[in-house]
Amino acid sequence: MKPDNLAMPDTASGGKWLNRRQRAVIAAIASAMVLFAVLGFGLALPGSGLDARLEIRNQPPSLSHLFGTDWLGRDMLTRTLKGLTLSIFVGLAAAASSVLIAAIMGLAAAMGGRYMDHIIGWITDLFLSVPHLVTLILISFILGGGVKGVLIGIAVTHWPAMARMIRAELLQLRETDYVRLSSRLGRSRWWIATRHLLPHLLPHLLTGMLLIFPHAILHEASITFLGLGLSPHQPAIGIILSESMRYLSTGLWWLAFFPGAALLLIVRSFDRVSEYIRLLIHPASAQE
Amino acid sequence: MRLEAQQLGYRLAKDNWLFRNIDLTLEPGQITGLMGPSGAGKSTIARILAGFIQPAEGSAVLKKALQHENRERSSAIGGAVTDKQGWKRRRTDGSIVRKPGGNTVPYPVQLIFQHPEQAVNPKWKLQRIVEEGAKPDQELLSLLGIDPGWLDRYPRELSGGELQRCCLARALACKPSFLIADEMTSMLDAITQAQIWHAVLGIAQQQGMGLLVISHDQPLIRRLCDRVIYPWETANENKKVTVRG
Numbered sequence: 001m002k003p004d005n006l007a008m009p010d011t012a013s014g015g016k017w018l019n020r021r022q023r024a025v026i027a028a029i030a031s032a033m034v035l036f037a038v039l040g041f042g043l044a045l046p047g048s049g050l051d052a053r054l055e056i057r058n059q060p061p062s063l064s065h066l067f068g069t070d071w072l073g074r075d076m077l078t079r080t081l082k083g084l085t086l087s088i089f090v091g092l093a094a095a096a097s098s099v100l101i102a103a104i105m106g107l108a109a110a111m112g113g114r115y116m117d118h119i120i121g122w123i124t125d126l127f128l129s130v131p132h133l134v135t136l137i138l139i140s141f142i143l144g145g146g147v148k149g150v151l152i153g154i155a156v157t158h159w160p161a162m163a164r165m166i167r168a169e170l171l172q173l174r175e176t177d178y179v180r181l182s183s184r185l186g187r188s189r190w191w192i193a194t195r196h197l198l199p200h201l202l203p204h205l206l207t208g209m210l211l212i213f214p215h216a217i218l219h220e221a222s223i224t225f226l227g228l229g230l231s232p233h234q235p236a237i238g239i240i241l242s243e244s245m246r247y248l249s250t251g252l253w254w255l256a257f258f259p260g261a262a263l264l265l266i267v268r269s270f271d272r273v274s275e276y277i278r279l280l281i282h283p284a285s286a287q288e
Numbered sequence: 289m290r291l292e293a294q295q296l297g298y299r300l301a302k303d304n305w306l307f308r309n310i311d312l313t314l315e316p317g318q319i320t321g322l323m324g325p326s327g328a329g330k331s332t333i334a335r336i337l338a339g340f341i342q343p344a345e346g347s348a349v350l351k352k353a354l355q356h357e358n359r360e361r362s363s364a365i366g367g368a369v370t371d372k373q374g375w376k377r378r379r380t381d382g383s384i385v386r387k388p389g390g391n392t393v394p395y396p397v398q399l400i401f402q403h404p405e406q407a408v409n410p411k412w413k414l415q416r417i418v419e420e421g422a423k424p425d426q427e428l429l430s431l432l433g434i435d436p437g438w439l440d441r442y443p444r445e446l447s448g449g450e451l452q453r454c455c456l457a458r459a460l461a462c463k464p465s466f467l468i469a470d471e472m473t474s475m476l477d478a479i480t481q482a483q484i485w486h487a488v489l490g491i492a493q494q495q496g497m498g499l500l501v502i503s504h505d506q507p508l509i510r511r512l513c514d515r516v517i518y519p520w521e522t523a524n525e526n527k528k529v530t531v532r533g
Contacts (some may be wrong), residue, residue: 185394185398
């Protein structure tokens with residue numbers, strides 16, 4: 001054993017040349033760029049690529065059609081980007097409303113007294129006891145599918161876990177001296193909830209939203225894939241994937257590969273960013 | 289206006305009484321010292337008197353005294369106050385007295401904690417913290433030695449003594465009838481202690497405020513207080529305690 005090794009124990013782990021904060025910032029910038037690129041192209045691309053042009057159908061990827069064309073001659077790049085735009089919109093809206101419901105439920109459970117706590121706990125357990133997808137399919141089916149059905153379905157099914165976390169957090173915060181003292185100083189529960197508790201929750205809500213977003217997109221895609229979500233003429237990723245299943249066996253691999261890979265890329269990048277942010281915000285792991 | 293507690297009892301579990309049969313009375317303008325061995329429930333008594341927790345027994349007399357207090361207050365504010373005592377049973381202590389704005393009137397008994405760091409919201413600036421109950425006038429701030437520059441800072445940017453002065457300003461701005469100081473200056477050095485107590489005693493005398501001083505510091509209590517009570521001596525035969533000094 002050489003004494004040099006003792007003096008420089010860090011050389012073994014020299015591969016980590018960035019700390020977590022730097023990696024989080026880079027991941028956040030990269031995924032934001034991906035997101036904005038997809039949104040920008042999806043909105044900017046002309047709709048002409050979606051028109052059926054039977055003379056160029058079933059073409060493999062080429063320079064003029066990067067993702068190839070489908071059995072009606074529609075440009076797959078246009079379809080994928082437009083589909084992702086719709087998916088991102090649905091995902092963001094559903095995640096935001098989910099977080100809103102979770103925040104309201106959590107606050108009400110923590111501040112609304114014992115009976116409110118019981119009732120909300122019961123509702124939460126009810127939603128958690130059934131698998132996400134089953135409730136989602138039911139709600140979406142009842143509402144008649146479409147963007148509205150999927151949005152409401154995802155928003156209503158994704159809040160329980162988060163509401164529980166918020167409630168636990170608030171129960172702890174409620175027992176701190178400064179919150180208890182606030183009511184002694186003559187402040188109402190509503191005042192305490194909005195001035196003391198809600199600002200404390202904001203980082204949690206932001207991370208929660210970023211964590212729910214990939215779920216929402218995947219669930220939107222899967223429910224559309226099952227035929228209960230968006231209608232077939234809309235350029236949604238789920239529609240593209242379910243339609244291309246029929247053509248996979250005939251060798252048209254590009255119909256499913258590029259849209260699927262794009263969806264995976266979006267979801268994965270968001271997952272990474274939210275995981276980094278969660279680790280950075282959480283005090284126990286913030287300094288690692 | 290008196291703060292009367294009769295037959296107070298508090299237990300942690302069934303048949304595990306922290307204390308029972310505690311009687312004490314706080315008179316306005318009087319400075320009372322509360323002594324007792326550690327773990328005897330001094331802080332619990334302070335929290336019960338300030339309405340933070342409910343006693344397991346003996347709450348009736350305390351409640352009655354405070355209801356009387358509420359009636360006094362309601363007439364002072366101008367008839368816009370409704371007593372919602374029966375509305376929520378958890379807060380039978382009288383803090384549910386609504387102002388027209390929706391908030392309640394500050395509780396007439398204010399408690400000062402031992403650790404001011406835990407008694408302030410770390411995300412608020414001192415200005416907001418100090419004005420949470422009522423806006424303190426300039427005279428009070430200067431009497432407590434609060435530098436106006438502190439109010440623009442966050443709690444972690446102030447020392448413990450500075451924070452404790454701000455907590456005092458917050459409590460005293462509400463013009464409480466009684467102030468309970470639970471080891472208020474235990475973590476401060478002697479000079480700061482003297483400054484703070486000097487200011488508090490002056491305000492208590494000026495406003496006719498009753499003061500309950502809870503401390504381990506016997507010389508301090510003897511110096512400050514008009515009378516010293518030791519409620520365990522007579523109340524609880526089961527607990528073997530000795531009075532020193």
